[in-house]
Amino acid sequence: MPLDKYQYMSNVWRDDIFNNKVVFCTGGAGTICSAQVRAMVHLGANACIIGRNVDKTENMAKDIATARTGSKVIGIGAVDVRKPEALAAAADRCAKELGSIDFVIAGAAGNFLAPMDQISPNAMKSVIDIDVLGSYNTVKATLPYLIESAQKHMTDGKTPPPNGTGGRIIFVSATLHYTGTPMQSHVSVAKAGVDAMAMSVAIEQGPKGITSNVIAPGPIADTEGVARLSREQDRENSAKSIPSGRYGTVKEIADATIYLFSDTGNYVNGETLVVDGGQWHTSGVG
Numbered sequence: 001m002p003l004d005k006y007q008y009m010s011n012v013w014r015d016d017i018f019n020n021k022v023v024f025c026t027g028g029a030g031t032i033c034s035a036q037v038r039a040m041v042h043l044g045a046n047a048c049i050i051g052r053n054v055d056k057t058e059n060m061a062k063d064i065a066t067a068r069t070g071s072k073v074i075g076i077g078a079v080d081v082r083k084p085e086a087l088a089a090a091a092d093r094c095a096k097e098l099g100s101i102d103f104v105i106a107g108a109a110g111n112f113l114a115p116m117d118q119i120s121p122n123a124m125k126s127v128i129d130i131d132v133l134g135s136y137n138t139v140k141a142t143l144p145y146l147i148e149s150a151q152k153h154m155t156d157g158k159t160p161p162p163n164g165t166g167g168r169i170i171f172v173s174a175t176l177h178y179t180g181t182p183m184q185s186h187v188s189v190a191k192a193g194v195d196a197m198a199m200s201v202a203i204e205q206g207p208k209g210i211t212s213n214v215i216a217p218g219p220i221a222d223t224e225g226v227a228r229l230s231r232e233q234d235r236e237n238s239a240k241s242i243p244s245g246r247y248g249t250v251k252e253i254a255d256a257t258i259y260l261f262s263d264t265g266n267y268v269n270g271e272t273l274v275v276d277g278g279q280w281h282t283s284g285v286g
């Protein structure tokens, strides 16, 4: 039974805006990224999601495919974003089977709560490798396809026609590093690197038609991130401390995604869209 699409995005978006486009997403079996991809599929896109766990990734791909009759959604499991060759093979397979790569979501991430003195060198390296090198590997593997898409969709070499967007990247980051966040030094360092990468890609690849932006979610209800980073009994109080008075929803991250990937985001490049109900402006600690 397909999920109601307005559970995943607002009803301001037109149903066909991503027809014949392809989104490639790492971390695509996760709660946030699967919602981003699901919304894109509802609006016409085909998709390729990448994950480490084969069953989880393939099952999620099947589930997302129910979003729209006739959509093609491939799940490629057993791909660790720390392995450049595996990502390159996945990108090539995506382009071969679906025809192109027009949008990329670099969403794979690793996290746990630990104070710096209990993080081993390997644990620190693992998180930086997944978040920073994983994002680099993702962009590296998909950039030739993204440039091709951006060029194809621009009439005058600079401006995309209506619903003709392509060549767009979203990095999924966080707000932890805007302030100091205890138990999160590893992720703060990694996400600062991801943000820096997004800006460099925007400046460097912008002239080829690429846009590269960051979505920084705050605490989003019912996600693996919240489950890993907070205790259930603390969540009600922590939600009250957020200016919006609640945790966010995956739908709100999906909406931000559609904003950046559709015509509404044409002239947004190198930016971070914080979707956190104003949380980081308070203390940065959820």
Ligand code: HXC
Pocket: 109, 110, 111, 112, 113, 114, 118, 119, 120, 121, 122, 123, 124, 126, 127, 130, 173, 174, 175, 176, 187, 217, 218, 219, 224, 225, 226, 228
């Ligand atoms: C201290 C820990 C730890 C913990 C693992 N390690 N958990 N150290 N406290 N709780 C250490 C291990 O002991 C090991 O170091 C090293 O990390 C690598 O762990 P492995 O399990 O061997 O390897 P790996 O498969 O590479 O695991 C990566 C991982 C893991 C990041 C540690 O948690 C993971 O795979 N996570 C993926 C999914 C995930 O985290 N999703 C949530 C994303 S939420 P030693 O020295 O023993 O070898 C998110 C939200 C961002 O990103 C912010 C939102 C606000």
